[in-house]
Amino acid sequence: MTTTPTSDETPSAFTDEQYGAQRAEAAVWAGASVLITDRRGRVLVESVGYRDTRLLPGGAVDKGESPAHAAARELYEELGVTMSVDRGLAVDWVSTAGANASPTLRFPGEVLHVFDGGTWGDEQIAAIRPREGEIEAVEFVEPARLPELMSPDNARRALSALRARINAAGPALLEDGLPIAPTVLDRAGVLRTARARHHLPFHAGPAPEQLSVVQVWGWLLGPDGRVLVLLEPDTGAALLPGGTPELPDRTDPLVTLSREVHEEAAAEFGEPLFLGHLCDPDKPYARLRYAAPLTRLGPPSADPATGRTHIRVLATPEQALELFDWGPPAADQLSAVHQARARLGIPRAARQPLTELPNATELTTS
Known part of the structure; x- marks a missing residue:
């Protein structure tokens, strides 16, 4: 019979089996998403058949898969686009309360990585092929519209990731979509209102x-x-x-x-x-x-x-x-x-x- 070690025991006293059992009890989900903008700074969002709110491209990290590989795989599966993603924008700890998930889902919490998909030009955008049966539409939207189009947690995460990209200080560490060390852009709430628009020559x-x-x-x-x-x-x-x-x-x-x-x-x-x-x-x-x-x-x-x-x-x-x-x-x-x-x-x-x-x-x- 294998006993699970108590929390006051030190890891050095564990057998490999005991230590593995304790860590398994604390397991959480892992996910990856990709933030993509067009040349006007608008954010790519997807409409999917199983939700009434928009999403960034992405999904669950499969067993044995790295978050970066998962992000690239989801881009191919959802948009028909082949590209690698190697720059992180944010890592978000999504709590059970923050996700507002149904109790029947038994959501244990999630570590969600947001990668930078870059700025896409007309040729890349024209090459998008949404996955039939899952992705109903793809559009680029003004950042200030994300809170009205996405669920609150997804909008917070997307805006935090976009601010991190502009700020260029490296990936932001988030908790339920909000940075634990806010920058001046976060504190000011930049991008929560529509940007000044003047398409004048x-x-x-x-x-x-x-x-x-x-x-x-x-x-x-x-x-x-x-x-x-x-x-x-x-x-x-x-x-x-x-x-x-x-x-x-x-x-x-x-x-x-x-x-x-x-x-x-x-x-x-x-x-x-x-x-x-x-x-x-x-x-x-x-x-x-x-x-x-x-x-x-x-x-x-x-x-x-x-x-x-x-x-x-x-x-x-x-x-x-x-x-x-x-x-x-x-x-x-x-x-x-x-x-x-x-x-x-x-x-x-x-x-x-x-x-x-x-x-x-x-x-x-x-």
Whole structure:
């Protein structure tokens, strides 16, 4: 007769059979899913016949199978896509309470791995072949829609994984979909509201005189090549410093930019470079874009226009664009930013975790 060791016994006192029996009693499920986005940053979700909520591609890890192999297998079985997955975004401990599973399921808890499926272009998307009888539809959706389309636990996990991908700090450790060490993106709730959407063409030249300037924004570059991004404290929405011209600005866009940067971010900048403008073909408006070296951040203060104190972070220009939905024209604007950065003698920033700037800071280039 084999006896199961008690919890106060040390493992060194166990036989292999006893130790194996104890670990088997603590066994949990294992699962794997894959987070895939399109070039606009929308997330791929599946509609399946056996659930009324959407899912990321994925499923159970089979006996003797690794989570990465399971993720690749599920992509092939569900979408007809052959690819390896070798980058983790999150590992989630899913408790019995967090899963809200039926008692008849006898759910013991699960360790669920979320892998990065990358950003898919039109050719990859066109190659999707949903599995008949299981996958009823596949669509790419705005991240902010995930809570309405997915179950609460799946939505939390997907958004946490997406924030971890943007933040570039390595895989996030989650408990019931929430990070145990939240980043600034998690604390601000970034992506829980719809991203700013402006699919407007970007023009490198000056705006035509007949267009009214309705917005002036700045790409303010720190000494390491990252840019200042503001996060709304109540919605998590992201924006670049800048705003709308006012009468005291005397139609001078640089006066508008300086005033708005001071009011929104308590920031100052050096000699700016004009990048270009965006225009709406259906409206006589222009939105101007500048780049400038960020020289100083004062103590954070409330924006007099909104009463809110923005969360200030440094992000690479590429990370900043992931917080917006600017469509294909964003590539032209990004190229102009990097050309200006080079002219300003500022290095290109390596992808790295976003840095929150809560205090007054002097920024100088060496």
